[in-house]
Structures are given as structure tokens and as C-alpha cells.
Amino acid sequence: MGHTAGEDLEGKTVVYGVTGGIAAYKAPLVARGLKALGVDVHAVMTHAALHFVTPLVMRTLTGNEVHVEMFPETMGSSFEIDHISLADRADLFLVAPATADFIAKLACGMADDLLSCSILATRAPVLVCPSMNVNMLQNRVTQENLDRLKQRGFHVLEPTTGELACGWEGAGRLPEPGRIVQEVRMLMSEHDLSGIRVLITSGPTCEDIDPVRFITNRSTGKMGAALVEAACIRGARVKVVSGPVAVDYAPWAEITSVRSAREMLDAVKDCLGEVDVLIMAAAVADYTPHTYSTRKIKKGEKTAHIELTSTPDILATIRPFKESKVFVGFAAETDNLKTYAQDKMVRKGLDMIVANRVGDADSGFASDTNSGVILSPEGVMYDFENMGKDLLAHRILDLVKERL
Ligand code: PMT
Helix, strand or coil: CCCCCCCCCCCCCEEEECCHHHHHHHHHHHHHHHCCCCCCCEEEECCHHHCCCCCHHHHHHHCCCCCCCCCCCCCCCCCHHHHHHHHHCCCEEEEEEHHHHHHHHHHHHCCCCCCHHHHCCCCCCCEEEECCCCHHHHHHHHHHHHHHHHCCCEECCEEEECCCCCCCCCEEEEEHHHHHHHHHHHHHCCCCCCCCEEEECCCCCCEEEECCCCCCCCCCCHHHHHHHHHHHCCCCEEEEEEECCCCCCCCCEEECCCCCCCHHHHHHHHCCCCCEEEECCCCCCCCCCCCCCCCCCCCCCCCCCCEEEEEECHHHHHHHHCCCCCCEEEEEEECCCCHHHHHHHHCCCEEEEEEECCCCCCCCCCCCCCEEEEEECCCEEEEEEEEEEEEHHCCCCCCCCHHC
């Protein structure tokens, strides 16, 4: 099977350019995050960057010599020309932080230091992460330079907004190291789901009783978020319909937030015409209060009764609109996992069901791992035990791909 979570960039090389802005203090963490994905990282630092972070830190974290000089005094025994060998070796060039000055150099095609010269000589994609004072960023000349880079096919990760080291508030912050690593991962991964449109439901639904109370379940959205991330980095166009959760979904996905099962059904129906695959990882409430009290229900008798009615079954409701789409359901079961899941798959007309054990701390709700079995109408497709949800997400997508 194709993708693995975590080590999918094993054997790839990133040439990592660090230029001289205060955000260079984040560079060691970016390098570390890339190494954790199995990337071979070669740092190139400008002279200005040396004021903010030492080559020793970058060398220790990357495990490779750090390149600074265009014309090093000691050339070693190799006859390699640094800027050409770096340019040829790179599967991707990353510049983070990229100062206004360095962006201007790139936009003009200048090549007066090792980093700009290597970028001019490379055929690899280049990801530029600008970071600077808000006024420098918004200056027309910087914006025009960034536009020129984008038009020429450079990838630009926009800076975030907030308090800047110079004391100003506004746009110009370098995104957090994890976000930069995520963008690199997306750009370097094999886009084997390119052109495929995927709708993923995620998280719990909340069924309101009164303005204070509601019925919900233990879903955190972790399984859904893992599916969203995996589908996005493999190039799919991803829509998410999510109940209330605290997890962050991958930044490339389009998110619709809902609260109740009824709202989730409406949102799924709205998107269904535009997707090839539906993955229902959400834990949809099976019951909702028969009536909603607009006033807080006062404490009274020792026992209280809430009349419940069943919610619409989303999968069953949309079944007539399935056509050639691939429908994947989940089954959350404490016992008789296979039998109950098999029954749900048939009843709901699914191509595949991910039956996961719930009730244990390391599987199902809220955990980072999951255990169970994936079934199709033909039988067992895949058994998984204590598997990370990120890796399981890739396995599910591998199986979906076979059905497309
Ligand atoms: O979010 P996490 O904390 O990471 O937890 C992940 C999870 C345990 C919620 C997830 O892995 C999972 O099992 N999701 C499905 C939970 C569930 O509702 O299972 P079910 O067996 O009750 O429903 C079967 C299928 O029908 C599901 O795909 C469900 O989305 C769908 N359904 C359920 C009820 C309903 N009214 N309409 C539906 O379409």
C-alpha cells in the first residue's frame, strides 16, 4: 500500500534557506520537524541569518554541514560546486523566514550569495515564507515582489497576524514551525488523489435540551481530522462537515460547522452533488429532545423525563443520491464488532465500513490510536490493532482509491 503517515518524506531532500530576520529563531524547530518526517535537510544561511541563529544549532539538528559562503576558503576534497550541487540535490527549496530584502532579490533574479544563487539554479519547487514588519510587508514594492514570485510558480506561505517582534501589531509573523512543516509535507507528498473530491463528516453532534443543556457524545474529531489531513496532503479537494470540536482541521480543507444531526444532514445534502467520496466519521446523535425549551428547565422533582425522538439517519437518507460515489461509514461498537458493522454496512448501502472498538482508552473516542476492522461487501479488507489514527486514515484512503 502507498502512503504511510509520518515517514512519507523518507529519502527526500529539502534545502532550507534561513535569512536574517528575527523569526530565524524558529528555524531550528522547522529543521527538526522536517527531520522527524524523514527528510534530509541541508541548511543554507545568509550572513544576516548568522546574527540570529548559529550554524552549530542547524548542523546539530539537521546532521549535515551548514552552507554559508559562496566561495568557502576550504573546499574539501570534493570538486562539487556548492550552489549547483545544492540546486540539483533539492526536491524542494524552503526559505523561512524570507526577509523583504531576500524576496526582492529573488524577484529580480539576483544571485549574489549562496542561497539566491542556488535558488536561481534549481528546478525544484520553492516555498517562500515571508516574515517582516507589517509596513514592510504591506509596502507596494514587497507586495509586487511577492506577486511576481507567485506568477513565476513560487509557493508562498502567507505570514500570520499578531504581535510582531518590532512592537507593531499586524501581518508579518512567520507561521509556527508545525504549520511550515505541514506545508512542506503537502507540497512534497505524492498527490495520488489529485482531482478527487472528498466530503468528510467529523466530530459529535449536540442536541439541545434548553439554553443550558444538551445531549452529545465523546467524539473529539481526531479521526475526522486525521482523514482530512491525509486526503489534503494526497491532493484531494476536501470538504468537512464538523460538529463542535476543539481539533484543528488541515488548512486546505473547506469547513462547514454544524451543531445538530439535522444541521449535519442539511450540510451533507448541500455538498453531496459535488463529491466523489463521502466518509462519515462523525458520531451522529441517534436521539434528540422531542421539544426544545427556550427557557432553562427548572430543577423540580427528584426524577426528570426528557422525551426523545430519533434523529434522521444521514446515510440512509442520502442513499438514493449515491450514484457512483464511494460511501464509507464507521461503526462504533463495544461488542460484536464485525456482526453489527456488517449489518450497518448492508442497511446503509455502503461500499466500506470502518468498524472500530469503543469503550477502551486506546481505541475509538478521543484516543490517538484505533483498533478494529475494515469491511466491504466482499468481506474483511483490513484488520488494525492500536494503529495511529493518522496512519489508519491513509489506509482507509488507499482502500477508497482502489474503488474509484
Ligand atoms: O472523533 P474521535 O474522538 O476521534 O472518535 C472517532 C469515532 C469513534 C467517533 C469514529 O471513529 C467513529 O466510529 N465514528 C462513527 C460513530 C457512529 O456514530 O457510529 P454508529 O455505529 O452509531 O453509526 C454508523 C454510521 O452511520 C456512522 O458512519 C455514522 O456517521 C452514521 N450515522 C449515524 C447516525 C445517524 N443518525 N446518521 C448517520 O449517518
